[in-house]
Amino acid sequence: MTKVLISGASIAGPALALWLGRNGYDVTVVEKAPLVRPGGQAVDFKGRTQRRVLDRMGIWDDIVAAQTPRTDIRFVDANGRVKVVMPGEFTGGDVEILRGDLATVLHAHAAPHARFVFDDEIVRLEQSEAGVEVGFAGGGTESYDLVIGADGIHSAVRSLAFGPESDHVHPQGYYYAVVDASVSADGLVTELPGGRAVGYGYNEPGRYAVLGGPKAPLLFVFSADEARYDRRDVDSQKRFLADHYRGAGWRVPELVDAALEAPDFYLDGLARTTMTTFTKGRTALVGDAGYANTLGGFGTGLALIGSYVLAGELVAHGGDHVAAFAAYDQRMAHLTKSARRTNAGPFLAPPSPLRIRMRDLTFANRLTVGAMLKVTDWFATDEKVPDYSLA
Numbered sequence: 001m002t003k004v005l006i007s008g009a010s011i012a013g014p015a016l017a018l019w020l021g022r023n024g025y026d027v028t029v030v031e032k033a034p035l036v037r038p039g040g041q042a043v044d045f046k047g048r049t050q051r052r053v054l055d056r057m058g059i060w061d062d063i064v065a066a067q068t069p070r071t072d073i074r075f076v077d078a079n080g081r082v083k084v085v086m087p088g089e090f091t092g093g094d095v096e097i098l099r100g101d102l103a104t105v106l107h108a109h110a111a112p113h114a115r116f117v118f119d120d121e122i123v124r125l126e127q128s129e130a131g132v133e134v135g136f137a138g139g140g141t142e143s144y145d146l147v148i149g150a151d152g153i154h155s156a157v158r159s160l161a162f163g164p165e166s167d168h169v170h171p172q173g174y175y176y177a178v179v180d181a182s183v184s185a186d187g188l189v190t191e192l193p194g195g196r197a198v199g200y201g202y203n204e205p206g207r208y209a210v211l212g213g214p215k216a217p218l219l220f221v222f223s224a225d226e227a228r229y230d231r232r233d234v235d236s237q238k239r240f241l242a243d244h245y246r247g248a249g250w251r252v253p254e255l256v257d258a259a260l261e262a263p264d265f266y267l268d269g270l271a272r273t274t275m276t277t278f279t280k281g282r283t284a285l286v287g288d289a290g291y292a293n294t295l296g297g298f299g300t301g302l303a304l305i306g307s308y309v310l311a312g313e314l315v316a317h318g319g320d321h322v323a324a325f326a327a328y329d330q331r332m333a334h335l336t337k338s339a340r341r342t343n344a345g346p347f348l349a350p351p352s353p354l355r356i357r358m359r360d361l362t363f364a365n366r367l368t369v370g371a372m373l374k375v376t377d378w379f380a381t382d383e384k385v386p387d388y389s390l391a
Contacts (some may be wrong), residue, residue, distance in 0.1 A: 001026045002319050005134060005144040006114075007122050007157045009036060011043075011099070012287030012303040013150035014106035014114075018057060019311030021113025022391045028144075029114055030136070032121035032151075036107050038100035039264055041178045041215040042068050043300035044093030049385050050301045051094065053308045056390070059105050066101045068092075071197040071214035075360055078202075078249035080187075084360045088196065091214050093301075102300070122147070125160045127281045146321055147283045148310070150303075153273060154231070155289035161280050169292075172270040174345030175227070176295060177241050179218035180264035183211055183255060202250040203356050208349035209245070209252045218255055218262075220245070221295070221348045227269055237267040270294040270345050278332055279325035286310055291336040295344035305385060306332055312388030334384070 002025050006013045009031035021027045045054060045063070054060040070088035077083055097105075107116070124135030125147060132147045149157025159165055189198050190212060199213035206223035213219050222244045229240035238260050245256050259265060273292040278285045285291075287303035309331050313324040350356045362368050 002145045002314075003131075003143075004028070004146045004148065005030065005122075005132075005142070006148045006150055007031075007155075008149070008151035008287075008289070009033070009107065009116060009118070010103050010150070010152065010287075011106065011300055012289075012307050013148075014103070014110040015057070015304050015307035016148060016150060016286055016311055017114035017116075018106065018110040019307060019390055020314070021110065023311065023315050025314075027114035028117060029110070030117045030120050030122060032119070032137070034119045036100070036103050038104075039180050040099035040103075040266070041219070042092070042096045043099050043102060044091070044096040045301050045304075046093030047301075049305065052387075053304055053385075056308075057109065057304075059109055062105045062108075063095055063097050063102065066097050066105065068096045068098060068214065069195050069197040070096075071199050071212075072192070073199045073201045073210065073213055075201045075203065075363075076250060080250065084363045086201070086363050088214060090363075096214060099300075121151075122156055122160065125157070125283065127161070127283065132282050145282065149283065149285045149289040150287050150307075151289055153268070153271060153288045153292040153294065155285065157283060158285055158289050161283040162275070162285075168275055169271050169273055171227070172272060172294075172343050172345050173225075174221060174223050174270040174343075174349065175240070175244075175267060176222075176270060177218075177220040177237070177259065177265065177267040178216040179220070179259045179262045179266075180216065181218050181258040181262035183218065183251075183258045185212060188212075202248075202252060203349065204248055205352050205356065206349055207245060207248060207252075209248070209250075209255050211251065211255060218259055220255075220259070221270075221345065223345065223349060223351065229267070231268075234265055238265060241267060268294070270343070272296075272343075277329050279329055282321060284310060284325055284328065291332065293342060295348070296342040298342075302336060305335060308388070308390075309335070309385065312386060312390055315390055316388060331385075 004027050006029045009029050017027045017029050072088050073086040074082045075084050120138040123137050126133040131143045149155045201210045208221040210219040230236040278290040286306045310328050313327040317324040
């Protein structure tokens with residue numbers, strides 16, 4: 001029985017564990033967090049291809065049951081007047097769910113087929129023709145036939161097997177913060193008939209702040225020349241955010257104050273992972289570890305598609321990882337091509353008043369909105385994804 005270690009228990013990791021475990025592999029998932037991480041921003045799925053994979057995994061009904069409401073964003077000026085509305089269909093796909101809720105669903109379905117180890121992580125990899133010896137932060141060592149990095153854009157597996165993060169992760173000049181904080185909505189419409197919700201977005205050049213949006217209670221997207229914060233120090237991240245929103249109008253000072261006090265705060269750069277191959281020896285990358293494009297709109301769907309393709313190729317090639325990895329590389333190079341082109345930063349936080357007005361005009365025209373929705377559906381649907389013979 002092929003012994004597989006997967007690093008990361010968020011999205012791609014448990015999805016791959018589900019497929020491999022159901023198809024006869026001995027799977028262990030290691031996660032540095034002490035438990036499945038709750039909360040987080042909302043993620044979405046769209047198109048026939050993603051729906052087919054979710055159905056085959058057996059998780060579609062659970063996702064629908066836990067989905068977030070459709071949320072329209074009302075872009076306002078400094079006086080709170082509504083300028084234009086970004087419809088929830090644009091950001092929410094066919095169905096949207098909090099990232100933590102999705103991780104919980106995936107863990108529940110994968111747990112019967114894999115062993116999950118929390119509060120530990122990979123710190124050493126030594127590959128040979130016979131397998132991979134893995135060293136863990138907790139002090140143990142173990143040998144595996146394959147090691148898969150599903151540990152996000154700051155992947156430890158990628159750094160250990162493919163080289164430094166700076167060789168593969170390329171900043172896009174923008175940063176974002178996702179904050180779970182309660183802010184008064186006095187005077188604001190927050191619900192509409194039909195179960196729709198309302199959020200509010202405010203722009204100044206290079207800055208975007210959202211209250212009650214579809215991704216999180218508070219969302220910030222802003223441009224910056226460099227990352228002047230410590231990724232391991234939340235206080236320094238909060239100072240970085242506050243420094244870039246000084247003097248902002250509307251209710252932004254109130255939103256920033258709430259973010260500074262919030263216990264659940266996440267900040268990172270918008271970045272793109274650029275890889276010439278997603279596999280090396282007996283290691284492979286899935287999800288953001290291999291093909292991230294932060295806030296690009298395709299990450300979660302691609303993570304589940306990538307997990308399905310990797311498992312499908314391993315099973316189709318009878319466990320011959322060399323042939324399976326080559327096929328996986330070829331298919332994912334095609335499937336990630338469109339997603340690698342986008343940069344959400346200039347769209348969400350345009351760099352000038354003119355660019356803000358031009359962005360707003362795209363949502364003032366229903367025909368333009370309809371065309372954009374069709375394009376995103378087209379990007380998300382690829383009928384070339386095989387119908388693998390997987391349990």
